[in-house]
Amino acid sequence: xxxxxxxxLAPLALEGNGRMAAAILMGIAFGIILVKSDFPYxxxxxxxxxxxxxxxxxxxxxxxxxxxxLFYFLYKTGVVTYHVRPAYLWPSILGGIxxxxxxxxxxxxxxxxxxxxxxxxxxxxxxxxxMILAVPCVRIASEWLSGTIFQWGQxxxxxxxxxxxxxxxxxxxxxxxxxxxxxxxxxxxLSGGSSSGGGSGDSGGDKKKKE
Amino acid sequence: MPNxxxxxxxxxxxxxxxxCLAVFGxxxxxxxxxxxxxxxxxxxxxxxxxxxxxxxxxxxAPPLDWQTGFLGGIFIGALACAFISGKWKFALRxxxxxxxxxxGAGKALLTGFGGGFLVMLGLQMSGDxxxxxxxxxxxxxxxxxxxxxxxxxxxxxxxxxxxRRFGGAK
Numbered sequence: 418x419x420x421x422x423x424x425x426l427a428p429l430a431l432e433g434n435g436r437m438a439a440a441i442l443m444g445i446a447f448g449i450i451l452v453k454s455d456f457p458y459x460x461x462x463x464x465x466x467x468x469x470x471x472x473x474x475x476x477x478x479x480x481x482x483x484x485x486x487l488f489y490f491l492y493k494t495g496v497v498t499y500h501v502r503p504a505y506l507w508p509s510i511l512g513g514i515x516x517x518x519x520x521x522x523x524x525x526x527x528x529x530x531x532x533x534x535x536x537x538x539x540x541x542x543x544x545x546x547x548m549i550l551a552v553p554c555v556r557i558a559s560e561w562l563s564g565t566i567f568q569w570g571q572x573x574x575x576x577x578x579x580x581x582x583x584x585x586x587x588x589x590x591x592x593x594x595x596x597x598x599x600x601x602x603x604x605x606x607l608s609g610g611s612s613s614g615g616g617s618g619d620s621g622g623d624k625k626k627k628e
Numbered sequence: 629m630p631n632x633x634x635x636x637x638x639x640x641x642x643x644x645x646x647x648c649l650a651v652f653g654x655x656x657x658x659x660x661x662x663x664x665x666x667x668x669x670x671x672x673x674x675x676x677x678x679x680x681x682x683x684x685x686x687x688x689a690p691p692l693d694w695q696t697g698f699l700g701g702i703f704i705g706a707l708a709c710a711f712i713s714g715k716w717k718f719a720l721r722x723x724x725x726x727x728x729x730x731x732g733a734g735k736a737l738l739t740g741f742g743g744g745f746l747v748m749l750g751l752q753m754s755g756d757x758x759x760x761x762x763x764x765x766x767x768x769x770x771x772x773x774x775x776x777x778x779x780x781x782x783x784x785x786x787x788x789x790x791x792r793r794f795g796g797a798k
Contacts, residue, residue, distance in 0.1 A: 428657070429660075430662075440660070441701040442701065443656060443659065444700060444703075451702070452710050466787035471642075473642075481766065484653045485765075485766050487650055491658070496658055497654060497661075500657060500662055501767055503771075508755060512753035513777070513778030514750070515749050519749070520782075522740075522743030523740045524722070524743070526759075527757055528757075530744065531706065532705075534703070537719060540719060540733070542740075543740030544740040549677050550745055555749060555752040576768045
């Protein structure tokens with residue numbers, strides 16, 4: 418009955434003022450989720466990236482696993498549809514390398530840096546300025562990029578949907594299994610909940626109970 | 629019985645955060661039926677900043693569409709939540725770094741500016757924002773998974789190397 422009810426739903430596809438209002442409300446919700454999850458705080462991110470604390474990594478992996486599962490079944494019932502930008506192999510790899518180095522330096526990505534600034538971390542302004550400056554630089558270099566990096570390799574295949582979930586050719590199943598295994602490894606290999614002890618961490622005065 | 633007070637005031641457990649993020653991501657796809665990456669919003673804000681810097685004045689309000697509205701919402705939500713949770717704390721430099729206040733602030737400038745530049749450069753090369761890549765990864769996009777895997781591996785390796793070379797956080 419639940420599936421039947423969901424099947425009656427189609428993508429909401431909001432337009433106009435409703436779209437704007439929903440975007441603002443969803444942004445507020447996302448800001449809350451980010452702060453509660455400690456993603457905007459450089460100390461926690463640094464501990465996650467240096468493999469000292471697995472909390473953020475587990476959150477991220479769980480979101481990928483559960484999100485993939487949710488999307489698979491909701492796509493099957495027609496509630497959501499695919500919306501993926503075209504991707505190319507070498508630009509994805511090179512972009513990942515460059516962005517990864519940047520992440521190691523500033524401990525933030527565009528959405529988390531906004532939340533970080535909102536949490537009083539004024540130093541996040543520098544990262545925002547750097548991000549804003551990168552856009553015209555890419556525009557200036559776009560002709561060169563179009564003739565070089567963006568010509569390497571072919572467009573990657575669009576996602577395919579497999580009707581049978583428990584099939585070894587279903588990538589969603591593989592994503593779920595890989596995320597589950599990585600979460601288990603992190604759960605047993607890394608400590609958790611130590612970064613905000615004593616109230617002196619980036620997250621302010623909150624006390625986080627150890628799992 | 630869930631402890632509602634700790635849910636409101638404290639950080640969430642990793643499983644709750646992961647679950648909320650997953651539901652949120654899919655909800656974005658359902659509500660907007662569009663590629664939810666914020667790269668267009670970032671481009672609009674960058675263009676607005678460029679024009680404001682060239683004109684040395686702000687004559688018009690920043691462009692407002694659903695993507696810039698989403699970014700604004702993130703700021704508002706994070707600000708409110710940080711205050712309510714007691715996580716709002718004024719800081720000129722990341723806590724736990726070595727050196728005095730000025731040295732720390734200078735280091736924050738260099739690493740923040742350089743890091744932010746490289747993050748956005750890499751995202752522009754890959755063709756989408758990080759949020760967009762994450763949402764695409766939920767849809768099992770091979771390009772997004774290639775980007776995410778390379779991004780995380782590089783970030784982890786670079787962070788460990790930087791921590792070993794320059795000393796980690798205290």
